[in-house]
Amino acid sequence: MLTRIFLSTMFFLSSAIVAQIPVTQLPLVYQIPEMNKVEIKKGIVYKTVNDTALSLDVYYPASFDKKSKLPVVIFNNGVGSLDLLNWRVYADWAKLIAANGLIAINYQSRQGRTFQDSEDLLAYVRSHAVELSIDGERIGLWTCSANVTVGLPLMMQPERTYIRSGVIYYGSAQLQTMRTDFPVLYVRSGLDAANINTGIEHTVRHMTEVECDLTFIHYSEGQHAFDIVDDNDRSRQIIRQTIDFFVYNLKKPSPVMRPLTAKRFKTLIEQGDTTKAFQEYRGFLKYIQSAGTYHPFFTWALNENGLIGIAYQLLQNKKNKEALTIFLINTGIHPESPNAFDSLADAYEADGQNELAVRTAQKALDLLAKATNLNENFKRGIQTSAEDKIKRLKK
Structure with missing residues (x-):
């Protein structure tokens, strides 16, 4: 049931488009040639539960020799999809991140256990950082739509100071705690459903009140899932801005101190x-x-x-x-x-x-x-x- 809800809310598409291309195979509207050169290490098991192995895929920059370590962007699987590793949009996002000099990870999770699986994924990545050539203290988290109910609370947990930047697309969540020590990019689609945008407005208002380091984009002509359905320059600009946001914030030196407002x-x-x-x-x-x-x-x-x-x-x-x-x-x-x-x-x-x-x-x-x-x-x-x-x- 949750998967059906997720598909309907995350990708609201016309029947004509869906008939042409399965939703899981729609490409990212921003592509660069370097995406085809990245190295992918597939099927790494990070957790086994009752004979069910949960895997992750790691995407590396083409020129990376793995003798050093790089920051990583993790694409949050907050809805419990075992098939997410085969989704074109997630593969494209990961390739785009790797093509811009960072490591990217996609992973499987189980319905009803997504938060626990996501926590275990983070723990695995950090404990295996050396063999994965990852800087476990420089992690970025990207989450969208229904996934945000897991991804946003996860990145806002006070103890997760190693999550150094977060990106949220067209989704919101109830928050018990709020970190203000890391930058967040939040994108709202103007043509999205009223209940989704109301939730985003509430979340953004809360983040502003506690003075999060927030960059907010209101894409007035954007649909839900604009990154795969709105093939235009504005969508590409926002995607490019997202990549630049991760690269800048994950590669910059640690702040000397937290600014006091x-x-x-x-x-x-x-x-x-x-x-x-x-x-x-x-x-x-x-x-x-x-x-x-x-x-x-x-x-x-x-x-x-x-x-x-x-x-x-x-x-x-x-x-x-x-x-x-x-x-x-x-x-x-x-x-x-x-x-x-x-x-x-x-x-x-x-x-x-x-x-x-x-x-x-x-x-x-x-x-x-x-x-x-x-x-x-x-x-x-x-x-x-x-x-x-x-x-x-x-x-």
């Missing part, structure tokens, strides 16, 4: 994990300052007004200590800014540290007197704010 920083503080928030912030700040390629206006962790905005929000939420910490960091980054010091004075006042508030407001006025590159209206605003504070707090 303003949203994550604020969320950690609001959840009470202040120590972790400032530990991550200081680590990220040190990294971007040493890198020397981050613009102080366009990077939130360096931006004066951005930091002030976060700190004022914390003041409004009665998180005075956390707000003060940010204001102090801001004056350290911008030691000549009268605005940074006047804002810090506000925080001292809110925290009842009136003497410090007065001294800091005076510091703002001293800096303001030397400032030559500020808008006059802005200068007057800072001056009024600082002078009013001093007058109010000295009573």
